[in-house]
Amino acid sequence: MTQSADEGFTTRQVHAGSDARAARPRALPIYMTAGFPFDGFDDAAAHFDQGDGFGYTRTGNPTVDAVERKIASLEGGAQALLVASGQAAVTVVLLGLVSAGEHIVCATHIYEGTRGLILDNLARLNIEVDFVDDVNDVAEWESKIRPTTRVLFAESIANARNDLLDIASIARVADGHGIPLVVDNTFATPYLLRPIEHGAAIVVHSASKFLAGQGSVLGGVIIDDGRFDAVRSGALYPHLTGTGRLGGSSLAERHGGLARIAYLRETVAPRLGPTPSPLNAFLVGQGLETLSLRVQRQSENALIVAEWLSTRPEVASVDYVGLPSHPHHALAGRYLARGNGSVFTFTLRGGIDEARSFVEALRVITHMTHLGDVRSLILHPGTTSHVRRTPEEREAHGVLPGTLRLSIGIEDSADLIADLSRGLDASHPPLETVEAVREESGALDVVVAA
CATH class of the missing domain: 3.40.640.10 (Type I PLP-dependent aspartate aminotransferase-like (Major domain))
Incomplete structure (x- = not known):
């Protein structure tokens, strides 16, 4: 719509330039608009009768x-x-x-x-x-x-x-x-x-x-x-x-x-x-537009990470359908030919204290409520998503005090494993490290007592 210079300032600031030139992007x-003008009286009637075209963004x-x-x-x-x-x-x-x-x-x-x-x-x-x-x-x-x-x-x-x-x-x-x-x-x-x-x-x-x-x-x-x-x-x-x-x-x-x-x-x-x-x-x-590229990479990373976690003595179990240990792994061969997904849980030996230490030691994997991101994410279901379940219900659903959920992203798998290793070191320190801390603590107690 072309505005006349004779029209008032407020009218022109609302209407001038609102008719963008047609182009093929x-x-x-x-189309960031609440609604769409109708070309004519009958067009409005046809839209409300048959749903033709677009009238209001809530409906299309x-x-x-x-x-x-x-x-x-x-x-x-x-x-x-x-x-x-x-x-x-x-x-x-x-x-x-x-x-x-x-x-x-x-x-x-x-x-x-x-x-x-x-x-x-x-x-x-x-x-x-x-x-x-x-x-x-x-x-x-x-x-x-x-x-x-x-x-x-x-x-x-x-x-x-x-x-x-x-x-x-x-x-x-x-x-x-x-x-x-x-x-x-x-x-x-x-x-x-x-x-x-x-x-x-x-x-x-x-x-x-x-x-x-x-x-x-x-x-x-x-x-x-x-x-x-x-x-x-x-x-x-x-x-x-x-x-x-x-x-x-x-x-x-x-x-x-x-x-x-x-x-x-x-x-x-x-x-x-x-x-x-x-x-x-x-x-x-x-x-x-990049779904296949991301999901393929995420699935490949997830399998690498799940296999690595399954070898660690600090990990009691890994619930990932891509592993032969999962009860539905054979079914995955029929339905998941391109990959097994990238969201799964694993359970640490120990309980909530170990889970807390693990999560707080991570530097690459983000602690947040979400999944399917290009970034790898982690969450403790027992205190977040499943907190309103009874302990018995959580256990039946595979959510134990030491269970953590991973959503694996597109990062380099070596960096993800290094970060997870950092978490395991923090949550399950080697026995000699624990003994050294105890000895140091004991020596400090002697000095304080003296």
């Missing part, structure tokens, strides 16, 4: 849309929906599929935020849950399904024991009941594993982690396989197949196999409001 442009943004299409392609899904965090992605999916009085079957070994969402928040909505202890026990999954069950939920690589989900087997259970298997694929990433290719219906990620990769932004994403079957499953999800409160065609009639994600995009996400910033979407998109 090589990098994804950031070109930057966000481009990143969604990239993630859908990488995961092998039909469509993706980007939201403000991984927690928002799980919340939107579950609230989009499960109604009051209905039921979820969920793996026990999941992110504590997801567990809290189900047990604290969804329970207040009269949504019930049963947990499956052995993630690959088909009979246990089958036995927990009720007529009111609407979702099976699990993680591809679980927090914290590194359990690997046999996706194809559990997906067959879900499919047999006409309900979706939802898989949190954050730890594996689509470079290592694509659950939809093995039968999962929906995949979620905390895009804050590996997808972004730089530890700078929050984001979450939902990917749908686009195969919702209204004939087979419509009775279970009447909000997808029935006429809405305003009448008209159902979502299944308008969107076919995309009815599930259409409901999440049109009804759940915009009304709950976990809208991603276009800037955050841009940074996630930038991270995606």
Whole structure:
């Protein structure tokens, strides 16, 4: 819009120069705007009626849309929906599929935020849950399904024991009941594993982690396989197949196999409001361009580090699916051909005092709550992520007083091992060093007494 010099100063400062010249950028442009002008009266009506074009960033943004299409392609899904965090992605999916009085079957070994969402928040909505202890026990999954069950939920690589989900087997259970298997694929990433290719219906990620990769932004994403079957499953999800409160065609009639994600995009996400910033979407998109390079390097480093830790006498155990000692290592040969991921736990001989000394001696590995960063990170689950579990629950989940979680980055592996060695030296000093300290302390006591 060209402004006239006759218009007032305040009018010109708002409108002059707002019509950027058209150009074709090589990098994804950031559409940092709350809304978009309509070209005409009928364009506005078409947008609100059919969803054509873009009207308001809470319901759609070109930057966000481009990143969604990239993630859908990488995961092998039909469509993706980007939201403000991984927690928002799980919340939107579950609230989009499960109604009051209905039921979820969920793996026990999941992110504590997801567990809290189900047990604290969804329970207040009269949504019930049963947990499956052995993630690959088909009979246990089958036995927990009720007529009111609407979702099976699990993680591809679980927090914290590194359990690997046999996706194809559990997906067959879900499919047999006409309900979706939802898989949190954050730890594996689509470079290592694509659950939809093995039968999962929906995949979620905390895009804050590996997808972004730089530890700078929050984001979450939902990917749908686009195969919702209204004939087979419509009775279970009447909000997808029935006429809405305003009448008209159902979502299944308008969107076919995309009815599930259409409901999440049109009804759940915009009304709950976990809208991603276009800037955050841009940074996630930038991270995606190097995803395979980072994840390959991180997986290679993780295997080197895990193998080294497994040889150390100070370490009681290493829970990494890439090691032959892990109970799901053989399954990893089927699902994780490109690498075994880079997040795992190991347990020191000793308890919390040794863990504290270990963490505080590190210089390269960063102590913080996060994972999937280019930087290597460490956390003590027993006093952080799993602190609200009972000691018995923590032990059942492989979280002992001496357990530490590593997220391995892209640093030189020799530097990581040197840093971990520094931690072991601090937490488990050689016996002769301990005796020397005791002798020195004793001699000091004699001098003081004299």
